[in-house]
Amino acid sequence: MSSNGAPTLRQQRLGFELRKLRETAGLSSTAAAALVGVNQGHMSRIEAGRYAVSADRVRAFAHAYTCTDQNLVDALAGMTGRRIRGWWEEYRDILLPSMLDLAELEHHATAMRIASVIHIPGLLQTLDHARAIFLDTVPPLSPPEVEHRVSHRIKRQAVLYGEQATPLTATVHEAALRMGFGGPAIARAQLRHLIEASTRENVTVRVIPFGSGTFLGSGQSIVYCSGVVPQLDTVQLDTYHGSEFLDAHAQLVKYQKVLDLMEARALSASKSRDLIARIERDT
Structure with missing residues (x-):
């Protein structure tokens, strides 16, 4: 059929x-x-x-x-059959197909590793922080488009909760913590949310502090979704023309190494929480 x-x-x-x-x-x-x-x-x-x-x-x-x-x-x-009517299907014909593909990819992932330098990862953003991001795009989005993207981003975060919560390791540069998107009040709430998320059993947040020097992966955000078997792993990259999905073996090995090196530059989870808390107090 x-x-x-x-x-x-x-x-x-x-x-x-x-x-x-x-x-x-x-x-x-x-x-x-x-x-x-x-x-x-x-x-x-x-x-x-x-x-x-x-x-x-x-x-x-x-x-x-x-x-x-x-x-x-x-x-x-296990991947066979008709298209699964996941929650993301309600956004079909409203959002870009790549945004729905990312939600489906995260839904089926057995574990995720994310690295970001300028932005807080979408799975760890507050509603107001996400809205501030989508209000500043080229070309500008209409108010309904902004709200559709915000609600889609927040619904994606369901993978981090519940009995089958997906393990997530997020490596974030200190620059992302200090960007202040949306103003001081929204920025402080976002930092508090990040601290709270980092205390969850399935979520690890690690920060690369200023002064750590150059490192691989500094020029882009990376989402590595582990499949049921390693051959089905997928990397998602954000670009100005939309999401790019990679699954060739050589590409997977490369981005595993990049993430390993970025995580090696980051502070421990507890020291990262302390740094986030200090920045939140100073914001």
Whole structure:
């Protein structure tokens, strides 16, 4: 059965991983289609993420491709079926598709690592801080657009709460703590919120202080979402033209190293809290 509308990032990733398994097996799409009993057009749509595929069909593909990584096969089977009607679907046709893809990526992540130099990570922002960010864009957003983006950002934070709360490690530069978006009152409330969040069992906040020198990753924010298996990890980068999602093995290894080095430059969690508290008092 066909998927409704354009494929999501998750659907595209499933198709990409199936194609990668096929290519690793040294099979053409025509030969693979014949092995599993589908036509060439059907195979192309599956690998493009434009056709909903069942878990049984994924396992049939894996068998045909002699894939012996059962954990990977199980993870891919878990990505099958029609598009999940997550809460983010209510924003479809309202917000950019990449914003919905990020919410879905975070929803399915087993752990997250975030690094940011100028901004407090979105998952740790207050409502007023987020609104101040969206009020200062090029081109300017209309009031309804601002509120849609703010509510979407706040709803994304649900992954940090509840019995299945996702572990998060956020590395933030001191510059982000001192930007003062929205004015002193909003800035102080944001810093207090960051301190409170850092006391949660699943959240670790570490600060790179001024004077730490140059370091890799200083030019961009990074979100690293761990998948059910390492092969399904994804990196999200913020750019001026929107979100960029990376999943090639070499890219994942690179950003793991960048995050390792940034975290190595940061203060411990307790010293980071102390620094945030001092900045909050001085704001």
